[in-house]
Amino acid sequence: MRAIRNLLNQIKAYPSAVVGLCIIAFMITLSIYAVIKIPYREAVRLWKGGENVWIEYPRNARPEWFNLFYKEKQPVTIVMKTTETPELKTVTDLGNGIAAQDIVFEFDYQYDGFPAELSLFFTSKFTTARPNVEIKWITPDGREINMQSMSLRPSEAYRISQDTRLPRRLNGLQPEKGLFADPANPNKVLKGTYQLVVSGLVFEPEANIEATFVLYGKVHGIAGTDHLRRDISVALLWGAPVALSVGLVVAVGTSLTTMCLAACAVWFGGWIDWIIRRINEIVMILPLLPILIMIGLFYSRSIIVMMGCTALLGIFGSGILSYRSMFLQTKTSGYIEAARAYGASNFRIIFRYLIPKVIPVLIPGFVTQVPSYVFLEATLAVLGLGDKDLPTWGKLLNDAYSEGALLTGHFYWVVEPAVLLVLTGFGFAMVGFALDRIFNPRLRGL
Amino acid sequence: MLSVETARERAVPAARRSGGNLWRITKYTLVKGTTLLITVIIAVYLTILIANMGGYVDKMRESELRFQIAEEINQNEELRLLTVQERKTYEEEVFRVRAKQLGLDRPFIVKSFIYLWNGLTLNLGRAIHLTSDAGSAYVDNIIGERLAPTLLVMASSQLLLFFSAMFFALFLSRRYGSRLDRLVVAMAPTSAAPAWFYGIFLIMIFAAVLHWLPFGGMIDAPPPPGFWAKVGSIIKHLILPISAFVASSFWLSSYYWRTFFLIHSSEDYVDMAKAKGLTGRAIERRYVLRPTLPTIITSFAMTLIGLWTGAIVFETVFNWPGLGRLTQQAINMFDTPVIVGVTVIYAYLLALTLFLLDIAYAIVDPRVKLGGGENGS
16 A cells, blocks of 8 residues: 555656546546446447437537637537427317317527538328328528428428428528528528428327427537437447456556566576467467457457457567566576575566566556557457447547548547547556656666 | 577687688578478468368358359350259369369368468469459469558658667767657657557648648559659658658657667666777767667567558558558458468568568677577577
8 A cells, every 4th residue: 555655656756647647547537437327238229229319410510619619600409399399289170170280390590500401200190091281481581481291101201401392492502501591692591580380280080290300400419420420429438448448458467477478488498488489489470460350350349359369469479579588688687696596486586586677677568558459449440340339439430431531521530539549548658657767766867 | 589598608619609600690590490480380370270260261262163163164165055054063063073182071170281381372362352453363463462562661661760769769868868858758658559540640630631742542543654753652652651650659769769778878888988988979889789789679670570460550541552451451341362361471571570580680699609599499
């Protein structure tokens, strides 16, 4: 306990390490929050859910805070449902079982940008006679635009932005533009209160119309949305626990094993050394990434399998060689000789004298491993071999890249996961470099 | 692998030392070469075992054989007249016989050695979807075509990085504690992100926003006429990949080497040299660089090894038409023969790197010259 407090006191002397520790603490908090807020199953369901889950979300919307930096404010998504606010609907009985069901969606539009899309979704209840609706648009300056009249099936979607007849009534403008454009200046939005009026007629006493109006915005939430309308913040949140656990477990596991193996190989020499070196030679020739790719393609993309194989191959490989050459130098030192002379056991010599001696020199490598495994996960994901269920930062990058986010200017989509990856990587690296200087007496004060 | 521990400090008679140096180095190299060859064979065997655990190599061979037979039938005037049914039975018949000849019906253990031989000789048959730019569908042709671009970008960035970082580090170690030195220490953690990651940012800044440099690729499409215009275009396309590489590793490498040199320049013999009044440069060359040369070479080889496999995403991000991009394409198209071929090629490249490392060792490490290599492997 005192050792830890001591260490923390020493770390305080290095501002970069304090920053690093804060970043790590932030990431851990974020991970815990993610796991509590969105349980594993929910995260998987959300991320793999298609249109059904995300139908009321805009496509490729930027994060909402973009509005703070631009003079032209972009709209957020507006969703209005008669099921949630029944006041939107007025029913007038016309006798003979016929009733007029009028729905008025009224909203105040004070944004400078046009919306991305407009849609109306109907669900209706009837037995034989299909209800009929007439849809009308009323602008703030009182113009009335007839949009469509249709008879409804039990579930009907009227995608206003895709109505090809509408532009003819809107001076050739796309509906989402034309409906909002100022008649004097078609590139400007006419701000004010708009109304979407749905005049419905039902022909049976029990029949009913419910409608949902969605005005898809151009900005959404704190992280924006992707090409499948998914809220990116879900993957950003869930990427944190995945990255942290992958990085920590694999890095700590492999580097400790590697160091112990190298120490044993050097200390015992003989056939133990021979076997470890032979295995090492073979594993060094096995190219890690192609092997992981084959495993991912042919067997399983599960993150546990992939990282397990990484750890297995990571124990051997180039690391063990540099550890070994360090141990070889140390082995001939006088104090090891002295330890042997006073009769120290093999175990004691390896763990009390050999390993502590090389820790200082090896710590940079050791610590940069945490980020390197975090990035390995991202690398695999970018190659399209990410875990098939879990949303991760790497998968976000992969989606962004394969959808050409850089070419189409959706930079937020690339930058958000990238910044989190970088933060995690830098956080660990900063702490690691400070630890290096603390543990390495020869570097102290540099 | 480097049998340093067997190099005991022996008192070697002067005559013996001068006489057998060349022979020893040759022998050492031969021993190392053979060992590596055996290692490569085992590594490729493992690769094939992994690939075939799901039966993919089997399928690969069978479809290759069926394709051949169908081709032969198409080219044979008489056989082309057969009805569909007859043709099918004939095909099956030939397939059965040929499969037996090739040993496809034999137990897995026997087959795996056949695959091993094919893998080692890169006789992997046809790719399923991919073709080389020259139009060949053979895996070895495809891979051969992609090797040069990978070598170009990797070698140039790696050499630049290695030498610039090392000399910069030597410079730093002379004036440690300076502002520049502290800057390097502060910047070292930025190397936690791999080169492709920096690549994304560089592309975003210099290609997407500023439009100064191309998004990716190796040469303008269509290629400009004239040799020098082509070279210029390639250099223009090389700038971002190389910058990404250097940006990702320069600070850490400098930091690593600086620390390394600092530790080694506090050795007693360096102090001794200083006491003798040697110049800083002479001390660096003779007392710091010389004894640490083996470590430096090892480290260089390790970065090379890291780079071979690191190329895959790197080239994908930069759309660089090398081995890495090929791998990525093969993944997307599920082109098994190409993937196995690439893995084998990477194994060869790694082995070659290690072999060159060993030779370099034989040249710089006096302990090898003195006969340490005899107990080689």
